[in-house]
Amino acid sequence: MAAGTRLETHIRAAGFKLTPPRRAVLSVFGKDEHLSPEEIFRRARKSHPRLGRATVYRTLELLTDLGIMRPIYLHGGRPVFTRIEGGHHHLVCSRCDKITELAGDGLAETIKRLAKRNHFEIRSQLLEVYGVCAKCRKRK
Amino acid sequence: MAAGTRLETHIRAAGFKLTPPRRAVLSVFGKDEHLSPEEIFRRARKSHPRLGRATVYRTLELLTDLGIMRPIYLHGGRPVFTRIEGGHHHLVCSRCDKITELAGDGLAETIKRLAKRNHFEIRSQLLEVYGVCAKCRKRK
DNA sequence: CTTGGTGCAAAATGTTTGCATCATA
DNA sequence: TATGATGCAAACATTTTGCACCAAG
Numbered sequence: 001m002a003a004g005t006r007l008e009t010h011i012r013a014a015g016f017k018l019t020p021p022r023r024a025v026l027s028v029f030g031k032d033e034h035l036s037p038e039e040i041f042r043r044a045r046k047s048h049p050r051l052g053r054a055t056v057y058r059t060l061e062l063l064t065d066l067g068i069m070r071p072i073y074l075h076g077g078r079p080v081f082t083r084i085e086g087g088h089h090h091l092v093c094s095r096c097d098k099i100t101e102l103a104g105d106g107l108a109e110t111i112k113r114l115a116k117r118n119h120f121e122i123r124s125q126l127l128e129v130y131g132v133c134a135k136c137r138k139r140k
Numbered sequence: 141m142a143a144g145t146r147l148e149t150h151i152r153a154a155g156f157k158l159t160p161p162r163r164a165v166l167s168v169f170g171k172d173e174h175l176s177p178e179e180i181f182r183r184a185r186k187s188h189p190r191l192g193r194a195t196v197y198r199t200l201e202l203l204t205d206l207g208i209m210r211p212i213y214l215h216g217g218r219p220v221f222t223r224i225e226g227g228h229h230h231l232v233c234s235r236c237d238k239i240t241e242l243a244g245d246g247l248a249e250t251i252k253r254l255a256k257r258n259h260f261e262i263r264s265q266l267l268e269v270y271g272v273c274a275k276c277r278k279r280k
Numbered sequence: 281c282t283t284g285g286t287g288c289a290a291a292a293t294g295t296t297t298g299c300a301t302c303a304t305a
Numbered sequence: 306t307a308t309g310a311t312g313c314a315a316a317c318a319t320t321t322t323g324c325a326c327c328a329a330g
Binding site for chain 2: 071073077078079093094100106107111114115118119120121123125126127128129130131134137
């Protein structure tokens with residue numbers, strides 16, 4: 001679990017303690033995983049049964065403050081958490097709720113350029129384009 | 141209040157009743173206004189004091205279903221509502237929470253082009269770039 | 281051994297729902 | 306006047322907080 005190890009190092013480097021509950025939370029994240037606090041709780045408890053919900057929330061807050069993870073609000077305003085790196089550019093279909101990653105194509109670069117013009121230091125990008133996906137348009 | 145009138149017409153056209161509470165909710169939205177349900181409730185109650193919170197939520201849901209408004213989730217996952225038209229491109233400073241509109245510059249067009257390539261029909265765009273604004277960087 | 285981290289339970293917050301009443305179309 | 310809309314209060318879901326105890330560094 002290289003990714004997990006890297007995250008763990010990050011926590012210690014920032015001067016925070018690396019505890020079993022925190023390891024359990026970190027361990028459930030693969031790359032590009034989008035998980036709700038409740039789902040994280042359920043999964044992490046498998047490796048650390050004593051885990052409480054409050055600790056999940058506190059750990060997610062810590063990880064967010066450290067710039068390791070970030071919440072994304074998609075359906076109904078409930079958050080899912082994901083690793084912060086990379087651009088998160090989504091086409092969200094409001095019919096079938098399918099989320100398509102909108103890859104590359106100079107989008108991230110365009111955004112960086114615009115941000116630079118505003119002297120803004122980018123930490124994370126999130127683009128959500130809402131509408132109707134190709135499949136649902138046909139099925140109309 | 142041309143905008144308000146236009147929205148009211150939209151509601152009737154869709155076969156819904158135009159009631160005082162709904163007019164009160166609609167009336168608080170200027171253009172580019174981003175308001176939380178609670179703030180909408182507070183403002184709308186000035187023109188219609190009997191208004192209840194539930195009606196605000198129900199009206200916002202209706203307006204969202206009609207494609208007139210949309211929720212945006214910025215700070216701490218609490219929604220703010222805004223008119224759906226136009227691109228909503230924000231630079232969000234995680235130090236001071238200031239939100240800067242990232243205007244034009246071909247961004248909306250770039251996104252449209254990419255969506256078209258995916259045969260995706262755009263209804264609304266939302267870009268959130270998180271990071272540190274110019275002012276806060278200096279103040280470091 | 282010191283300080284930050286944890287789990288539990290209670291509290292706070294934000295949103296939804298059931299229902300009797302009201303008013304638009 | 307029929308049906309959809311409203312306000313109220315209770316229910317609900319999610320997140321935060323207080324506190325005594327625990328363990329990583």
